[in-house]
Amino acid sequence: MDAHFVDQGVALQADGDDHYTGAAHAAWGNMVGPFGGITAATALNGVLQHPRLLGAPVALTVNYASALAPAPFRLSAMPVRTNRSTQHWTMTITQDGSDEAVLTATAVTAARRETWSQNDMALPPAPRPQDVERLQLRGVEWLNRYDMRPVHGALPKAWDGSGDHSLTQMWVRDDPQRPLDFVSLAALSDVFYPRVWLRRATRVPAGTVSITTYFHADAAMLARTGTGYLFAQAQAQAFRNGFFDQTAQLWNEAGELLATSHQIVYYKE
Amino acid sequence: MDAHFVDQGVALQADGDDHYTGAAHAAWGNMVGPFGGITAATALNGVLQHPRLLGAPVALTVNYASALAPAPFRLSAMPVRTNRSTQHWTMTITQDGSDEAVLTATAVTAARRETWSQNDMALPPAPRPQDVERLQLRGVEWLNRYDMRPVHGALPKAWDGSGDHSLTQMWVRDDPQRPLDFVSLAALSDVFYPRVWLRRATRVPAGTVSITTYFHADAAMLARTGTGYLFAQAQAQAFRNGFFDQTAQLWNEAGELLATSHQIVYYKE
16 A cells, blocks of 8 residues: 555655755646645654754744755654753755755754643634545545545636635645644644635746644643544735735644744736 | 944954854843844844845744853855745854854845735724823833833733733834834844733743744835834734644834734743
8 A cells, every 4th residue: 555645745765963854745746846745744854853853843934945846855853952851853855966955944842741732723713624525626636635624715716806805714724634643743833825826816937935833742642633624714914015924823622723834925017 | 332232233344254143142042042022133133144135035934942041143044046036045053152043033035026916904993102192111121111002902901810911902012113124024023022921811831932924025015114103902812732822913103014924932830
């Protein structure tokens, strides 16, 4: 049996201390290069596979310096500081034997302990995923990797400039189903189409420049979530002279906030 | 006349290609090391002072790997990829001749062009800054660097465990007044006290681990803002097993959203 698409998408081969090789997988193809979420998950996977890893991911920032070409890449993942309960990482992807970065990233991992905890942002009211129609997807290949059930702010039906908000809410999970882990959660943090398309009901060129995801989930919360749907919400805060931001939240069906994410996106016109 | 505290706080001396030296300034002292906002602004300043800089800041992520000691530091700021209109940076601070990172950071700068633009998050209703009482500050030194006028969610008056929300809103500007620029805006993005103190009305040890700021302002918007107050808002989304997040927005008095910021913060108990 073949590995799951997520595992194929983030696959790495160790290539000396702190280094790996890999290649973008066609199952995750986007308009230019692979879906950014799977690339972010791949960078995180270099941390998770590292023999010196301490704890689990708390923060991940990925900067997309250039499109990943459909060719082998080299990933470095360096533990640059290890404290008693936290560890700091820098990652870089290069291609074609060049030293020039295709991607830069940082991560923080930590050995978490149980403390007073509280969701301050509640799961919004929504119908159950089983009661929402599944999106029938067209277009780029990576969309077929997800079962998406939009509750609010689906892709505009008409590109007529009529948009008046930037909020999308949907139930989503891997297709085929796969128990949630940190790499799939990292990929899902980037699962939304560009907010500028919704806000303007206009399709303009757009691409993520930088994304940061904070992981509130620990291994126990991931295990509780299993193959259930996530409620994924995204909204812009400002569109300004070529860049807009997006703030996003991902809850499980039980209403636990698993991750919060933020990104800045280039757009044209 | 001495330089403004902000300029003293972010001061750097060039020390060969891609490198600077500096030292934390006592005017920005916090409980352990300097105020994180001025350290983030210092890392950004290494980009802004760099002879190869393209454009202006769009994104800044700073990871605090260790407390900055009251001693000289060395900052590297490397332009790792320069595209036609964007540039990617990695920064590192080290101390004591060690290679171990005290701070890691990344930034994206860009030559912005005028496009369709829109605030999607409006300035909340609030009294004018002149009509709000200025906070009389006690405690750590850096608090004296700001004129803060809390509108909502000021520091709890009693540490009695009675907290029920994590939202702070205030008018704030540099004291003495100083025309806003990218370094002061980067510092202001971290101007809030720990959300866990407000949410629990309980003082527990807490410290920022990683902060990301997106700059929506360009030079013209900064010039329009001048020495006016910023409306600064911060709220947590989740507190979970030792880490909480904070999402923040900074508007000028005219209601333009200048920056949005997000951070993940360690807390104890």
